[in-house]
Amino acid sequence: MFLETLQSKVDRRSSPSPSLFLLKQLEVYTRQLRYDLDELIDRRLVKTFFDTLAVILIFRHRNMGLLLSELGGYICGFDHAPAGTKRISNLLRSKKWEASFIDAFFWRRSAERLVALQKRNKTALFLWDDSCVEKSESWVCEGLCSVFSSKARRLTRIRRGYYRPPEGRICVPGIKWTGVFLSHLGGKPSVCQMRWWTSRGRYKEDPDNIIWRLLRKIRQELGAGFTHVLDRGYASEKMLRYFFHFDQHVIIRWKKNHLLEHDQKGLKKTHLLARSAKARASRISWDKVRKKRKRVTIGWIAVKHPEYPDNQLFLVVVRDKKNYNGPMYLLTSRTIKNHQQAWAIMFSYMHRWEAEQGFRFLKSEMGIESPRLWFWKNRLKLMAIVALAYDFLLRLLRHHSGFTNVLMRRFCHRTGERYRNASIPLYRFRAAVALALFTFWAQSSG
Numbered sequence: 001m002f003l004e005t006l007q008s009k010v011d012r013r014s015s016p017s018p019s020l021f022l023l024k025q026l027e028v029y030t031r032q033l034r035y036d037l038d039e040l041i042d043r044r045l046v047k048t049f050f051d052t053l054a055v056i057l058i059f060r061h062r063n064m065g066l067l068l069s070e071l072g073g074y075i076c077g078f079d080h081a082p083a084g085t086k087r088i089s090n091l092l093r094s095k096k097w098e099a100s101f102i103d104a105f106f107w108r109r110s111a112e113r114l115v116a117l118q119k120r121n122k123t124a125l126f127l128w129d130d131s132c133v134e135k136s137e138s139w140v141c142e143g144l145c146s147v148f149s150s151k152a153r154r155l156t157r158i159r160r161g162y163y164r165p166p167e168g169r170i171c172v173p174g175i176k177w178t179g180v181f182l183s184h185l186g187g188k189p190s191v192c193q194m195r196w197w198t199s200r201g202r203y204k205e206d207p208d209n210i211i212w213r214l215l216r217k218i219r220q221e222l223g224a225g226f227t228h229v230l231d232r233g234y235a236s237e238k239m240l241r242y243f244f245h246f247d248q249h250v251i252i253r254w255k256k257n258h259l260l261e262h263d264q265k266g267l268k269k270t271h272l273l274a275r276s277a278k279a280r281a282s283r284i285s286w287d288k289v290r291k292k293r294k295r296v297t298i299g300w301i302a303v304k305h306p307e308y309p310d311n312q313l314f315l316v317v318v319r320d321k322k323n324y325n326g327p328m329y330l331l332t333s334r335t336i337k338n339h340q341q342a343w344a345i346m347f348s349y350m351h352r353w354e355a356e357q358g359f360r361f362l363k364s365e366m367g368i369e370s371p372r373l374w375f376w377k378n379r380l381k382l383m384a385i386v387a388l389a390y391d392f393l394l395r396l397l398r399h400h401s402g403f404t405n406v407l408m409r410r411f412c413h414r415t416g417e418r419y420r421n422a423s424i425p426l427y428r429f430r431a432a433v434a435l436a437l438f439t440f441w442a443q444s445s446g
Contacts, residue, residue, distance in 0.1 A: 018407050019440030022433060025400070026054060029392050033105050040096045048087045049385075051075050056366070056389045058437045060430070065367025066382060068092075074441060092378040099380040102388055103193060107221045109391070110182050110192045114222055117184055125348055126218070126228045127181040127189060127355040133196065133369050133383075136172040142376040145200040147174035178210050180218075181355050185347055188398045189354045191391040193217075196383055203376050212242060219246040227251060227334065229352045235331075237307050243333070244311055251349050254331040260303045260315060267306060270315065270329050277301045277317040281339035295321040298346060300336050316345050362390055365430050393430060404429050411435040 030050060038046050055074040056066070064070050068085045075084030117124050132147035152170035176197045183189035193214060197205040218226070224247040230239070232253045243250040254260075256271035265273055279297035286293050300316045316330040330349055336342050362368045366386050373379040397404055404425070412432035 017440070018403070018410065019436045021403065022057075022396075022407075022436055023054065023440070025396060026050075026057075026392060029395060030388075032108075033102075036105075037097060037101065040101070041091075041094050044087075045091050045094060048075070048091045052088055052091065053385060053389055053392075054437060056386060057392075058434055058441060060365065060367075060434045061370075062364055062367050063370055066371045066386065068373075092373070092381050097381075098377065099384040102381075102384040105388075106191055106193055106391070107217070109190065111222055113182060113190060114226075122184040122187070123344075123348075124226050125183050125185070125351060126192060126226055127183055127352045128228060128230045128234065129179055129352070129355040129359065130233060131177045131179070131359040131363075133175040133177055133363075134172050135174050135369065138372075139173045141374055141379075143175060143198040143201060143203050143379070144173040145176065145198040146171045147176065149174075176205075176207070177359070178207075178214070179355060179359065180214060181358055183351060183354060185344070185351060188394055189358065190394055190398070191358075191387055194384065194387045196380055198376075208238065211239070215242055215246045215248065218248070224248060227348065229348055231352065237305065240305055240308060240311075244308060249333045251330055251332045251334070251345055253349060254315070254329040256327075256329060259306055260313075260331075261306050261309070262301065262303055271327070273301070273303065274315065274317045274327060274329060277315060279319065281343070282321065283343070294324065296346075297321060298339060298342050300342050303331075314345075316342055318346050358390070361426060361430075362386065365427060366390055393426065393433065396433075397426065397429065404432075407432045407436060411439075 027050070030053065034046050034050060037049060052071065052075070055071045058074055059065055059070060061070070068088050069081065071088055072083070072085030073081035075087055077084075114124055132150075134147060134149055134151060135141070135144060136149065136151075138144060148169045149172045152172065156170070176199060178195040178197070180192040180194075181189040182192040195210055195214070197203070197207075197210055199205065199207075227249045228243065229251045230253070232255055235252050235255045235258060239252065240250070254270055256269065256274075258270050259267055260270055260273055261267045262273055262276065265276060277299035279299050282295055282297040284293055285296050297319045298316065299319075300314050303313050303315045304311065305313060311333065312335075314332050314334065314336045316332060316336065318328040318330065320326075328346075328349075330345055332345050334341070334345060336345065366389065368383055368386050371379055371382050373382060408425070408428050410432070412428045412435065414428065
């Protein structure tokens, strides 16, 4: 519906509307993907693929955003919603394609962006993070496993005047989730890979195998020498072994009780060894997480991991000048000779916050926790399409910043101090895209 209407509208208009521009960019973004998909499945399913992608951008609802019965009404009109639902279902049930088809598309896009970054002399950053898709009301679908619920932790937080909530972590049914984003300092990320996996049942996976396969694929498809940025959850000897094996640079937020070795100080815990890293420079930095400015100091020393004495590492110690927060320890394989390189390591790690924001956006705005599909492979296909829609939004922000401002001004105008000061362009842009495409759909569907 959307693809055919787009072609007829563009032929008749010399100056397309914002809605037509969005659909045209979506058509360009998925052109090669649809050509390759056309060799595997029926052409009608290829059109349904494009329509499903457009409908996901239109329909915004956290709890029902990916229900096939809801999306089907936008495919064929609400009078023929069952027919639209059946079309999407046929697309997801087709055994002639799998979610790995979209993964290959992300690899090609990442390779193209790496070439562009190298031409601009930008250091590519691979931002790693883990999350989970919580399905608290489900327990019999394929692939569900036990995950720690961040939503339950947020709801049971102690508040004055209310009873003491239950202690400990709360487990609910769900799916494990590993994501890798490609970005650079000062830039907007793009999706490199998304992996959904489970620790139980027929499709059981080991988290180490997931990381190993991703690193091996990065080495084979993209090359070596890139910088990977990881949080404390990855701080272990095993992760260093993986990155050394595939010849990749790494920045990990290290834990203070892990052992490191210094040439003069010997083998000590990180927080004791960090005392030798005296402050060499200071500056005022913006804390994006806590939304405030603070003065921080930075120091570094050359260290080695006791299991890998032949690999030179550097420990960067970032301290809060007023001691509001404890020191931050960053272990990196990048060589540090001056404070400019040390600051680059710190800001590269702070840029990893974009990965966590990506998970939050996919859950809240894209409704990735809402699918109600029984079979595991069908669910993976739908979530891969959602990741494709998210990457398309990021691409528009990177390449069409002027258009995004006009679109937000026209379809998602906001007033007030909060929206003037808040840094939430992607959320407003998502709302504007949904309204613009809905206007186009309402005018074209009759």
